[in-house]
Amino acid sequence: MILAxxxxxxxLQFALTAxxxxxxxxxxxxxxxxxxxxxxxxxxxxNPFWKRTTKYWMKIxxxxxxxxxxxxxxxxxxxxxxxxxxxxxxxDIFGAPLAIEGILAFFLESTFFAIMFFGxxxxxxxxxxxxxxxxxxxxxxxxxxxxxANAWMQFPTGMEFNPDTARNExxxxxxxxxxxxxxNKFIHTVTNAFVLGxxxxxxxxxxxxxxxxxxxxxxxxxxxxxxxxxxxLVVLIWTGDxxxxxxxxxxxxxxxxxxxxxxxxxxxxxVAIGILNPRKDIRKIKEDSLTYKLEKPYLFNISVPEGLxxxxxxxxxxxxxxxxxxLKGGYTYTNRNGEEKTAxxxxxxxxxxxxxAGALSDYNKARIAGDTxxxxxxRAVLEENYDHFGYAYINDPVEVVPNVQLVFYAFRxxxxxxxxFLLFFGLxxxxxxxxxxxxxxxxxxxGIACIPLVYICSQAxxxxxxxxxxxxxxxxxxxxxxxxSGVSSSAVLTTIILFFALFTALxxxxxxxxIKVIRKGPEA
Amino acid sequence: xxxFLQHYWWMVVSLLGALLVFxxxxxxxxxxxxxxxRNEDEKSILVNTFGHKWELTFTTLVTFGGALxxxxxxxxxxxxGGAYWLWITILFLFVIQAVSYEYRGKAGNLLxxxxxxxxxxxxGMAGTILLGVAVGTFFTGGEFxxxxxxxxxxxxxTISYWANSAHGLDAVTIPFNLGMGIVVFLAARTLGTLxxxxxxxxxxxxxxxxxxxxxxxxxxVAGFLLLLAALFTMTGYSVEPATGIVSPVKFKYFLNMTxxxxxxxxxxxxxxxxxxxxVKSFTGKSKFSFYATGAGVFLAVWSLLICAAFNNTAFFVxxxxxxxxxxxxxxxxxxxxxxxxxxxSLLLPFVAGYIIYVWRALTKSRINxxxxxxxxxxxx
Numbered sequence: 001m002i003l004a005x006x007x008x009x010x011x012l013q014f015a016l017t018a019x020x021x022x023x024x025x026x027x028x029x030x031x032x033x034x035x036x037x038x039x040x041x042x043x044x045x046x047n048p049f050w051k052r053t054t055k056y057w058m059k060i061x062x063x064x065x066x067x068x069x070x071x072x073x074x075x076x077x078x079x080x081x082x083x084x085x086x087x088x089x090x091x092d093i094f095g096a097p098l099a100i101e102g103i104l105a106f107f108l109e110s111t112f113f114a115i116m117f118f119g120x121x122x123x124x125x126x127x128x129x130x131x132x133x134x135x136x137x138x139x140x141x142x143x144x145x146x147x148x149a150n151a152w153m154q155f156p157t158g159m160e161f162n163p164d165t166a167r168n169e170x171x172x173x174x175x176x177x178x179x180x181x182x183x184n185k186f187i188h189t190v191t192n193a194f195v196l197g198x199x200x201x202x203x204x205x206x207x208x209x210x211x212x213x214x215x216x217x218x219x220x221x222x223x224x225x226x227x228x229x230x231x232x233l234v235v236l237i238w239t240g241d242x243x244x245x246x247x248x249x250x251x252x253x254x255x256x257x258x259x260x261x262x263x264x265x266x267x268x269x270x271v272a273i274g275i276l277n278p279r280k281d282i283r284k285i286k287e288d289s290l291t292y293k294l295e296k297p298y299l300f301n302i303s304v305p306e307g308l309x310x311x312x313x314x315x316x317x318x319x320x321x322x323x324x325x326x327l328k329g330g331y332t333y334t335n336r337n338g339e340e341k342t343a344x345x346x347x348x349x350x351x352x353x354x355x356x357a358g359a360l361s362d363y364n365k366a367r368i369a370g371d372t373x374x375x376x377x378x379r380a381v382l383e384e385n386y387d388h389f390g391y392a393y394i395n396d397p398v399e400v401v402p403n404v405q406l407v408f409y410a411f412r413x414x415x416x417x418x419x420x421f422l423l424f425f426g427l428x429x430x431x432x433x434x435x436x437x438x439x440x441x442x443x444x445x446x447g448i449a450c451i452p453l454v455y456i457c458s459q460a461x462x463x464x465x466x467x468x469x470x471x472x473x474x475x476x477x478x479x480x481x482x483x484x485s486g487v488s489s490s491a492v493l494t495t496i497i498l499f500f501a502l503f504t505a506l507x508x509x510x511x512x513x514x515i516k517v518i519r520k521g522p523e524a
Numbered sequence: 525x526x527x528f529l530q531h532y533w534w535m536v537v538s539l540l541g542a543l544l545v546f547x548x549x550x551x552x553x554x555x556x557x558x559x560x561x562r563n564e565d566e567k568s569i570l571v572n573t574f575g576h577k578w579e580l581t582f583t584t585l586v587t588f589g590g591a592l593x594x595x596x597x598x599x600x601x602x603x604x605g606g607a608y609w610l611w612i613t614i615l616f617l618f619v620i621q622a623v624s625y626e627y628r629g630k631a632g633n634l635l636x637x638x639x640x641x642x643x644x645x646x647x648g649m650a651g652t653i654l655l656g657v658a659v660g661t662f663f664t665g666g667e668f669x670x671x672x673x674x675x676x677x678x679x680x681x682t683i684s685y686w687a688n689s690a691h692g693l694d695a696v697t698i699p700f701n702l703g704m705g706i707v708v709f710l711a712a713r714t715l716g717t718l719x720x721x722x723x724x725x726x727x728x729x730x731x732x733x734x735x736x737x738x739x740x741x742x743x744x745v746a747g748f749l750l751l752l753a754a755l756f757t758m759t760g761y762s763v764e765p766a767t768g769i770v771s772p773v774k775f776k777y778f779l780n781m782t783x784x785x786x787x788x789x790x791x792x793x794x795x796x797x798x799x800x801x802x803v804k805s806f807t808g809k810s811k812f813s814f815y816a817t818g819a820g821v822f823l824a825v826w827s828l829l830i831c832a833a834f835n836n837t838a839f840f841v842x843x844x845x846x847x848x849x850x851x852x853x854x855x856x857x858x859x860x861x862x863x864x865x866x867x868x869s870l871l872l873p874f875v876a877g878y879i880i881y882v883w884r885a886l887t888k889s890r891i892n893x894x895x896x897x898x899x900x901x902x903x904x
Binding site for chain 1: 576577579580582583585586587589590591593594595597598600601602603604605606608609611612615616618619620621622623625626627630631632633634635672673675676678681682683684685686689691857858860861864865868869871872875878879882885886888889898900901902
């Protein structure tokens with residue numbers, strides 16, 4: 001077969017569209033707040049300088065907003081077109097935040113967007129400012145609902161499986177909305193957007209400083225963005241720690257992949273910097289176990305003693321399972337009801353998963369036959385083993401290991417850049433206070449260089465979160481292979497080519513427009 | 525309770541669908557871009573006129589999709605995953621619209637203004653027609669097979685398939701669907717033209733649009749009546765709620781209207797509003813005619829969508845095996861989810877309230893060339 005499988009192609013398509021969407025969205029979320037702060041200054045001081053500044057950044061906002069909207073609708077449709085099994089299996093739960101997002105957030109954004117851009121002379125100043133804040137609130141609120149949905153896939157709480165409809169059903173809306181994973185994910189992602197918006201504002205302002213243009217405009221923009229960015233970054237790092245903690249409890253395989261950790265021990269160290277041994281391939285664990293064992297996991301590494309134990313368990317001397325440990329079982333994890341459990345080996349989970357699927361099939365047959373006793377028994381077996389349901393579709397235990405290389409390096413790129421931005425914001429505030437920011441050329445170059453870096457950092461975060469949870473669309477309950485639609489690979493490949501061509505053109509157009517707008521400057 | 529909620533959500537989803545068709549006056553307006561304008565200034569006025577409203581239409585489409593997903597996930601799964609090419613094409617046509625307003629007039633836009641205008645035009649023509657075709661499948665069904673219990677087939681757990689390789693593009697070849705597509709397009713274009721007449725301050729452009737209405741509006745009305753005749757003589761499928769057994773019923777949609785009566789009243793009210801709106805447009809009452817025609821289109825579409833599923837009707841019939849057809853009963857979310865969302869939907873009037881406020885604030889004055897040249901203007 002020349003074509004990759006439908007599932008892999010659909011994953012590629014989803015990754016492509018989601019990553020493309022995430023180029024534009026964080027900038028609008030971050031800029032939204034910065035613009036609203038600037039317009040608040042305008043209203044307070046009445047100084048036309050602030051109006052001009054606000055309007056300039058709004059222009060940047062608008063260019064990115066349109067393409068963010070365009071790429072967002074693709075994601076929504078794709079749940080149906082490419083992941084139709086998923087859409088039914090969890091639509092009862094996953095669809096609700098999406099619908100609420102539309103009703104509560106999208107209308108807020110799109111309605112007040114019109115006032116923000118076309119209403120300067122049509123409504124009074126207070127109303128205009130309120131609209132700007134409402135658009136910003138709308139962007140944050142839509143992030144909230146979609147991240148609730150995403151977090152639920154990683155930690156499926158507040159639900160029950162209904163054998164009569166053969167799908168998962170919501171039983172506790174608040175458990176879904178206030179799930180610790182969801183709240184942490186929301187804050188982490190939104191503060192990431194704030195940091196990204198801040199750095200883009202600083203970077204563009206640095207370009208003006210470098211060209212000796214718009215000094216006041218640039219310095220004031222930098223001042224607001226650096227303080228806002230720094231505060232956001234502190235929260236971002238704090239919730240980043242929370243993300244790793246939650247992964248350790250609920251998605252241990254993700255954490256093991258993030259660390260490239262194969263065989264663990266008590267008092268698990270954390271790899272600060274490292275290079276993975278590319279020959280350490282978990283797929284060889286069975287077929288060539290001796291060579292596999294001889295291969296070291298890292299070619300080089302500097303580790304922090306007890307680091308991972310502290311991160312995942314908040315306690316030294318504790319055990320954080322590695323990939324092999326997870327395959328073997330015996331470690332503790334938190335199940336979707338929040339209970340601590342000892343994990344069976346993956347092979348055992350596969351067996352239990354098949355028992356659950358078999359019981360469901362049996363339940364259906366018994367229902368058609370009207371055999372209530374058999375129904376009751378089948379249901380009991382199903383409920384007992386439902387935690388392992390998704391493992392029924394796994395054919396080989398190593399399938400539950402995500403791409404370790406990708407997750408490991410993406411994690412390091414994200415963390416290292418995050419740390420670097422902390423220094424960068426500190427430096428920015430220092431130079432700004434000292435008043436030398438307009439003369440410090442190397443800083444200005446650094447500011448511009450930070451723009452691509454912050455995008456890389458943000459995308460790396462998504463790679464950690466989404467590649468790290470493979471093969472699961474719903475953690476432990478449904479793998480990607482059982483989520484896909486019944487469409488042919490060639491159809492998806494054609495779609496990918498179409499989207500890729502369109503996206504490349506649109507990204508080029510977007511960049512072209514941005515460059516022109518930046519060159520022209522705020523005077524226009 | 526579940527029975528009530530299933531019907532309530534179908535009402536809400538249909539309401540959003542009907543609202544979407546009304547708001548597609550934006551798409552209809554985009555089709556005026558080439559033939560109706562005489563110079564770049566007029567094009568600019570048109571783009572900016574509809575540019576103030578496109579996001580509302582887009583958001584309604586997204587919310588319509590989200591609400592459908594949440595309340596009838598089996599439909600979302602079966603139709604989107606089955607009629608893959610139909611939906612992907614619609615998607616593509618809307619993606620190119622979203623960027624076009626913002627990018628068209630900007631320097632450095634790579635593809636040139638003309639390409640973005642072409643995108644808008646394509647979205648206006650093909651986007652409306654194909655969405656109409658998709659709506660048509662609520663009445664004509666689709667070539668799908670669906671079995672929820674396939675989820676336990678470990679090696680092949682996909683629950684639905686489209687039975688031919690056209691993956692939904694075959695829906696275009698069904699005359700009723702295509703007719704629905706064309707009528708939706710004509711409705712959008714009529715409304716778009718009426719919106720220009722109401723909102724644009726450019727005598728030449730408006731007078732050309734007035735001529736245009738005289739062709740498009742009667743075509744829309746005639747097309748709509750023909751479509752109604754086809755619908756009322758069509759065989760639909762009825763479902764027995766207790767057993768889920770689906771069976772064909774002659775004149776099903778006509779019977780739905782006459783049995784339930786209230787959708788018929790909504791439909792007649794819609795028709796009267798459309799006719800009055802259009803007739804008044806000939807005599808110059810531009811504001812009245814846009815809103816009356818718009819309200820009429822909204823009501824008529826709403827009543828038809830209600831009839832697609834109410835009165836125990838299968839709203840997405842499997843032409844491969846009618847027993848696999850989707851109904852309000854077998855395709856909805858659970859009672860709990862529908863209830864949670866019903867609470868959220870109580871905010872809809874509030875949302876409508878601020879939309880109307882903003883709409884009024886921005887349509888107070890007509891748009892002309894001078895407005896676009898003002899220093900404060902955000903020009904598309």
